[in-house]
Each structure stands twice: as C-alpha cells, then as structure tokens.
Amino acid sequence: MIERDDHRLxxxxxxLRREDAAGTxxxxxxxAAARARQAAARGHRALRLAAAVVVAVAAVVVVSTWRERxxxxxxxxxxxxxxxxxxDFLLKLPGDELLRSIPQLGLGGLxxxxx
Amino acid sequence: xxxxxxxxELEHLHAxxxxxxLSCCGWDRTAAEDVLQASYLKLLDGRAxxxxxxxxxxxxLGVIARTAREARRRSALRRWLPLAxxxxxxxxxxxxxxxxxxxxxxxxxxxxxxALGRLSTRQRQVLHLVFYEDLTIAEAATVAGVSLGxxxxxxxxxxxxxxxxxxxERE
Numbered sequence: 001m002i003e004r005d006d007h008r009l010x011x012x013x014x015x016l017r018r019e020d021a022a023g024t025x026x027x028x029x030x031x032a033a034a035r036a037r038q039a040a041a042r043g044h045r046a047l048r049l050a051a052a053v054v055v056a057v058a059a060v061v062v063v064s065t066w067r068e069r070x071x072x073x074x075x076x077x078x079x080x081x082x083x084x085x086x087x088d089f090l091l092k093l094p095g096d097e098l099l100r101s102i103p104q105l106g107l108g109g110l111x112x113x114x115x
Numbered sequence: 116x117x118x119x120x121x122x123x124e125l126e127h128l129h130a131x132x133x134x135x136x137l138s139c140c141g142w143d144r145t146a147a148e149d150v151l152q153a154s155y156l157k158l159l160d161g162r163a164x165x166x167x168x169x170x171x172x173x174x175x176l177g178v179i180a181r182t183a184r185e186a187r188r189r190s191a192l193r194r195w196l197p198l199a200x201x202x203x204x205x206x207x208x209x210x211x212x213x214x215x216x217x218x219x220x221x222x223x224x225x226x227x228x229x230a231l232g233r234l235s236t237r238q239r240q241v242l243h244l245v246f247y248e249d250l251t252i253a254e255a256a257t258v259a260g261v262s263l264g265x266x267x268x269x270x271x272x273x274x275x276x277x278x279x280x281x282x283x284e285r286e
Contacts, residue, residue: 006274009242009246009274009277009278010246012223012224012227012246012281013227013242013243013246013247015223015224015227016134016224016227016228016247017134017247019224020130020133020134020137021130021134023144024129024130024133024134025133025148027125027126027129030129030148030151030152030155031122031125031155031159033148033152034152034153034155034156034159035156037152037153037156038156038160
C-alpha cells in the first residue's frame, strides 16, 4: 500500500518535472540576464553611495550652520594643547635645570664664603 | 573546477536547478528566475566554490536553497521597513505561485502543487529533493541543511501529510 502510494507520488512529481522543464528559460539567457543584473546592481550601488555622501555632507553643513547661528563655535586653539607622553620622564636628565638657566657671574651671584 | 567545466555542469543541471528554485520560491516564476540568476552569479564569480565534498548536483541545489533563503529574508525586511527597498533594490520573492504558470498546469500537477504549498517548508523541500530531484534522503539533508534523522522525519511526515491532502482534494 505504502509502496503503491510512493509510486503514485513519484509519478506525480515526474509529471511536475516535465511541466517545469517545458517552461524552463534557456540556460544562456539566464546567464546573460544574471550578468546584466550584476552590471545594473553595480551602477545602483555607486548611485546609492553617491547619494549617501551627498546626504552626509548636507547634514554636516546644516548642523554647522545651526551651531554658528546659535553662537556655538567649535574653535580649537592649538597653542593651548599640550600633550605629554607617559614616558617623557625618561628624557629628563639629572640637573637639567642648570642647563636651561643662565649662569650668573659677578659678586651678586657668588657666595662670598667661597671667595 | 575550470570555468568551462563549471559552465558545462550548470548547463547540464539547468532544468533541475530551475525546478528546485521554483519549489524554494513557492512556484513564483519571476522570483525563481531571480534566485537562479543570483545563484549562477555566485558560482561564476567564485563567491560559492565547489570543494568536492558532495556531488556537484547537491552543492548546486544547496547554493540555490541558501540564495532563496536570503531573498526571503530581504523580502521580509522590505515588508517591515518601507525605506529598506531603497538600499536593497527591487522586490524579488513574492512567495505566491505564478498565476500564468498555474493556468497552464494539468489538473493532477496543479493539485500536487497546491498540496505541496500546504506542507511545512522543510517537508516540502525534502519531498521535492527525493521525488523530483531523485536525491537520497542523506543528500536531501545536506541540501536542506538539516541532520539525516531530521530529514527522515520530514520525509515520512511529509509523505503522510501529502497523501492525506491529495486524497482530500480528490474527494
């Protein structure tokens, strides 16, 4: 009974396969359509990228215009920015303050006890 | 596999591949053509490579199944996010049988297609792979991406459900 049913199912699927095969688009037409679609997709991707760049630039312009109108400016004074590396102390020599100061000659600057 | 060999293999299996794409897309012809084109592109561009672990037929049907799943996911995203179509491009999978195609079918096959449409996706896939594509249950499991035991269960339950549905349609 089950085998007979299987046979009936198999026959049904065979008929379905024959009908589908009759309506199958030609292989080379499918490949050509796929290539054409790929080229179109590339064009659309470039267009979408360009649109995204335009939107981003427009957003930056709009935001900066609003901020300037409200009196908020993003000024960065580079002269006040000083970055100190954590290893800067390694470059420090013992007694280097003597090298950075001007030696004073004359009586005012000398210890009288050493004279 | 050289590009010439690949093209020859694809041409040889084209009818079977189209039948499988139809099944994966619920017999929506336009969607099936889109899925088949996308699958061929993946293979010809080298994005999907045949490593010889299975037969080429099993590998090709697996690529088509994955591509159809991706198309369904994109379609679902498009339904939920109206603006997603701007990024994802035009709609490919409708998920409904093609009316023109349904009209040209014989009564018996039209009944079979309707009954298959009422099975679960996995049951439909396994039955299609075994009866239509002449694969073994183990090969069908590889294509559908399930274990052999799961494929066997889908096969037996699917067959019983399909028999019942076809008998119901005859009465």
